[in-house]
Amino acid sequence: MARTTQLRTYTVREGLLDQWVERWRDDIVPLRLKLGFEIGGAWVDRERNRFVWLLSYEGPESFEKRNETYWASPERAAMDLDPDDYLLHTDDRTVEQRY
Numbered sequence: 001m002a003r004t005t006q007l008r009t010y011t012v013r014e015g016l017l018d019q020w021v022e023r024w025r026d027d028i029v030p031l032r033l034k035l036g037f038e039i040g041g042a043w044v045d046r047e048r049n050r051f052v053w054l055l056s057y058e059g060p061e062s063f064e065k066r067n068e069t070y071w072a073s074p075e076r077a078a079m080d081l082d083p084d085d086y087l088l089h090t091d092d093r094t095v096e097q098r099y
Contacts, residue, residue: 004063004094005040005056011089012049020051020086027079035070063094 012020021044029039032055040054057063070076083090 001062003058007093007095008053009091010051010087012051016086031075
């Protein structure tokens with residue numbers, strides 16, 4: 001399958017930005033990497049209480065199918081992490097790299 005990259009922008013609940021980043025880094029990133037995803041970077045916009053990151057996948061399955069595998073995995077369930085506890089809004093956009 002072709003490489004798919006998503007630009008993900010999350011608006012985080014007031015006062016939880018640093019906690020979210022810690023949970024993302026410690027729990028989400030290792031599992032994403034284990035399942036063949038790549039993280040192209042992550043940024044914090046403190047002024048707007050936003051977290052922005054790039055998530056890519058290129059492998060035998062589609063991005064959507066691999067993402068379903070991530071969400072259905074026992075490791076994801078064991079995180080005991082509900083994004084709604086931290087995030088007010090998510091905006092996931094598929095983007096194409098040009099440079």
